[in-house]
Amino acid sequence: DVKVTQSSRYLVKRTGEKVFLECVQDMDHENMFWYRQDPGLGLRLIYFSYDVKMKEKGDIPEGYSVSREKKERFSLILESASTNQTSMYLCASSLYGRAERAGELFFGEGSRLTVL
């Protein structure tokens, strides 16, 4: 089975701290995604990556950056955490690029971040 592992299930950080959220997938997937999920807003894409060192902004990239130095790892970075970044963060990966099954994503269990 494909496994997507997020490094932390729960984090509590202070305003202004630098925060790293790590995600690792074990099935050699090309594409990786970071979403945030907030009540009533569904899933919102922050960044995605379709190859090592390649990244593209999603719908809400402000306040975030990402790193993909290795194919299996996609990191989300909050340079200076703010209270409005308190949220559930979901990492996902997919094998297919633009093909018909490109909607088939594998998700991690999520990282719930609280910024005080």
Added chain:
Amino acid sequence: GNSVTQMEGPVTLSEEAFLTINCTYTATGYPSLFWYVQYPGEGLQLLLKATKADDKGSNKGFEATYRKETTSFHLEKGSVQVSDSAVYFCARPPPGGSYIPTFGRGTSLIVHP
């Protein structure tokens, strides 16, 4: 455009009731369609999929039929259980030239004993 529209929740049912969660999509081509489920405190997982028109996807007692004529992919279950309480997301692949699938907003299902 490329969109997926789901009925708003929460949907509240008693155990053993019949479930329908509506999903419609804009028809740019005939994409595969997906339903995901998110149990409390977890990430999303693929529940079922259909790859072409008139296909029926099924899993764990849930079914959805890909209806081209109505551009719909409604999720149904004949008899829900408390353990089905979750958020359900409809999704489709990205439009041509994009890598990013489109998700509906999600529909929360609450099943009471």
